[in-house]
Amino acid sequence: MDATHQLAAQPLIACHECDLLQREPATADHCNVKCSRCGAALFRNVPNGINRTIALSLAGLILFIVANVFPFLSFEIGSQFTQTTLFTGVREFYSQGIWLLALLVFITSILAPLLQLLLMLYIFIPLKFGRLARQTRPAFRLLQHIRDWNMIEVFMIGILVALVKLTKMAAIVPGIAMWSFVALIFLVTGAHSSIDGRVVWRRLERAQ
Amino acid sequence: MSPGAETRSDSSQPESALEASLTACHTCHQLVRIDQNHQQQKLSCPRCGSAIHPRIHNSLLITWMLVGLALVFYIPANLLPMTRVVGLGQTQEDTIMSGVIYFIQSGSWYIGLVIFIASVFVPLLKLTLLMYLLVSVQRKSQWRPRERARIYRITEFIGRWSMVDIYVVTILIALVNLGTLANIDSGPAAMYFATVVVLTIFAAKSFDPRLIWDNIKQEPTQ
Numbered sequence A: 001m002d003a004t005h006q007l008a009a010q011p012l013i014a015c016h017e018c019d020l021l022q023r024e025p026a027t028a029d030h031c032n033v034k035c036s037r038c039g040a041a042l043f044r045n046v047p048n049g050i051n052r053t054i055a056l057s058l059a060g061l062i063l064f065i066v067a068n069v070f071p072f073l074s075f076e077i078g079s080q081f082t083q084t085t086l087f088t089g090v091r092e093f094y095s096q097g098i099w100l101l102a103l104l105v106f107i108t109s110i111l112a113p114l115l116q117l118l119l120m121l122y123i124f125i126p127l128k129f130g131r132l133a134r135q136t137r138p139a140f141r142l143l144q145h146i147r148d149w150n151m152i153e154v155f156m157i158g159i160l161v162a163l164v165k166l167t168k169m170a171a172i173v174p175g176i177a178m179w180s181f182v183a184l185i186f187l188v189t190g191a192h193s194s195i196d197g198r199v200v201w202r203r204l205e206r207a208q
Numbered sequence B: 001m002s003p004g005a006e007t008r009s010d011s012s013q014p015e016s017a018l019e020a021s022l023t024a025c026h027t028c029h030q031l032v033r034i035d036q037n038h039q040q041q042k043l044s045c046p047r048c049g050s051a052i053h054p055r056i057h058n059s060l061l062i063t064w065m066l067v068g069l070a071l072v073f074y075i076p077a078n079l080l081p082m083t084r085v086v087g088l089g090q091t092q093e094d095t096i097m098s099g100v101i102y103f104i105q106s107g108s109w110y111i112g113l114v115i116f117i118a119s120v121f122v123p124l125l126k127l128t129l130l131m132y133l134l135v136s137v138q139r140k141s142q143w144r145p146r147e148r149a150r151i152y153r154i155t156e157f158i159g160r161w162s163m164v165d166i167y168v169v170t171i172l173i174a175l176v177n178l179g180t181l182a183n184i185d186s187g188p189a190a191m192y193f194a195t196v197v198v199l200t201i202f203a204a205k206s207f208d209p210r211l212i213w214d215n216i217k218q219e220p221t222q
């Protein structure tokens, strides 16, 4: 829907990684536009990006709830049977008095993905209906920072390593939360990469 | 339309935004006009409200400090125990390396390799690459700016993968401590290690890759 807004004269942009002034190229769909000098990714043209972001974020939010409410891993040694949720490790760190680690793990595996999903919904649902959420500006700024602290894909590798380490001690059964968590990784990534920031800023400009 | 958007001449000579007295907002890519004495000013983007820095202030100094601190913390992170297992009357402490060796000896060498790369190799590689970029900018190197831009992007990308071992410890203490057979505590290295990861993330953020290109006198035709 935004293609019609791009007129023949392409606006000037500056690369955020090398500062080269260049004309924004007219692009095909699903095309990653790169800086002509340094190769930095400038933006991505996603047709129907707003709908994609909303759909994937909503699905992600449901899976996020499942991933945090239901048991993540079940652990069995002999007659002992225990279950953990995603939050258990954070609580353990906290109860051991290592609050900084608790905070870091909490932010990178729970808070950042949740905030990312909520911010995307907050910004893009009104945008879909031609409105602007009141705090779109700070929300979008926060969204770009929060992405760096969402490390759930790294967390997943950590789970795999821990599983290999523990399989010799006990029978471990991944719970429904873990499968949700795996799907969540793809949904959050997909939702975020469907964002074309230019759409948001053009709307803001027109609203002014 | 952005202010000053038509200032660029149509010559094919590459021009940085700064040379045209413009700078791009880092959040929304809006071009903003800046004065010559932009160093003293506190600018904010008219469109999205972000603070605007034509270049990150004291980028090299701050990055050096963060890299230096990370190097200092890297040593205890690797020498001190990461986990402490108390069970059946004995205590076993594992450093990152002894964990790697355990995996290799027990046949899961690929897991050992993953931990070695994520915990030992990646932080060191990231710090080395950042130091190389810092030195190359300070010496006004003309060498292959495009390759160095790529190196910068690598340092941005790889840092997060060092968190793997922290997450392993998180899951281990979550699972094992719920039982009564054994007790796992995180060792002091976990704290140092997390600090290294966070410091290197901020170090990559504080390095301004545009400095690489500010030094390039003439664009090599590629």
Ligand SMILES: [Zn+2]
Binding pocket: A015, A016, A017, A018, A019, A020, A035, A036, A037, A038, A039, A040
């Ligand atoms: Zn560039």
Ligand SMILES: [Zn+2]
Binding pocket: B025, B026, B027, B028, B029, B030, B045, B046, B047, B048, B049, B050
């Ligand atoms: Zn802006």
